[in-house]
Amino acid sequence: MQNKTVKAVMVKGARDVRLETHTLAWNEDQVLVKVERGGICGSDIHYFQHGRAGMSVLKSPMVLGHEFVGVIEQAPRESALKPGQRVAINPSQPCQQCDICLSGKQNLCRAMRFMGSAQFYPHVNGGFAQYVAVNPAQCVPYSEAAKPETIAFAEPLAVCIHAVKQAGDLTGKRVLVTGAGPIGCLVIAAALASGATEVIATDISARCRALAQEMGASCAQDPRDEQVIEAWSANGGAFDVCFEASGASSAVASVVGYTRPGGIIVQLGMGAAEVNYPVGPLLVKEIQLRGSFRFIDEFTTAVRWLEAGKINPLPLLSAQLNMEEAVAALELASDKERAAKVQLIF
Template structure:
């Protein structure tokens, strides 16, 4: 089969790669579509995230949908059916899984996160519990973006948002926009979005943001020196946490969803302390896939508008560069490995 390999920092190759072996508790699926996530861009541009180094010859990709190559009668799934896939394989046995923190499982096997190869290939091996049946009218793009929506939904769950709160989202990439879509579906009205990239804040306006700003300084000036009770940090900036503190009210809460370039944040501790800011980090998602499917099926959230670009596997290098450098008004790029 063909696969996209990260050979070195900013170096990609498309090569013949061994097909995944058949295991008793896995099934082989044909990858239908796979998205480029912010973490994939960190692997591409930095060679890893923290201690998770990709090395040479790593296959990225964890946001994906697949075509079944065999039926699964107990799940009412037929051969050839299009399904969504949760990339996480937690152990379900450790103390953290038993407490409901499957997304924090130290023993998780996560497709597309080192050392586990991902779905930017023609075929991938998955466990049955990772498969989610989706309505037949779901597009490949929507099926891929269910994972992005799940990350956003987990962050919103952690926030325990209250109906009356004013909310600010830093970053209007796919995750930030999914957070916005979820909050709007819940009836939230006073949602502000900050992003220096013009085309991205225009997407935020189209998705219901009350006001958009190019900088936190502009936002704070608009608020007459104040801030909001709840901030979602959804950028890749090392300044993201510090800027979130600036945008927060006294007693405010920050949910950190983004991954900063260089794996480090810098912030002024005294400002956070004097304001009594609560900071909570969000990692991947809990068991929310069925909820994301339901939200889209009921029309509460639409996702196709986020998929702005599609590519064949052979054009993967171009796809990564365009995303990394924000070319051509890109939000989410989807690769089709079998086209």
């Protein structure tokens, strides 16, 4: 076992985030990675604002962050990984032993150890630190020609590629994405890259609507516009596939009306505690409602797409701040009228 004192962005409770030193321990089977940068996710914001993310409640200090890239400092001798390699880190650590993992659905593993998550105790530290220790399987090397700020989008893009796969073949389909935050915008790009003929977006924020169009949406509408709602709901619905990426109760309920008979709804937005859901229309139109949670092997796919320039996520990068400015970065990332994705540099 080896030890190293590192600086890390620690969350201790609601509105209590500090840059502190802690001791990182790793063994000879693990990879030591010098972190370059990481993107702030919605769950990081929830831990910062509320001391919890959904049902995952902080019980002790935890290192934030699960969207990050770095450079290998030390690797196991038998590994194909080498010091100096740039890598994206897959934050998922499924058990690989349960029936769910063995069936190939590792994203649904009930024992998943996801980096930067307080789901279990002890919590699983994240990647917002100068160094992290990970398993070799979590490291996905990428080309030196690719920009780290681009590859740092691999984790959220993987979420979106998984959602697109949940929808099935999108070739020639007309698609709606409700919620044009970073996830919604990346779903737009992933759907177009997967063959969708047209993608339309909604968001109550004018800034987010503009970003949606920059990411490829043919148009972006305010969901409070009654004329738009009426047009999309006419004749049984206007869209073959709807991706609900906001998690807002009103949006979750609305997409049933917008979806054509026999169409598909993919729910990937989280947050709605209660929804007055139109079950009747869902049934009589035989709409398929499919959940989408995290990702499986789509993480490597996301790295390859970003590496090859198949998707350019950089319109979503609003700011890059040093780790010493973590609190300011979290504050900025919390304000969707000012920022989409904010990255920390280590």
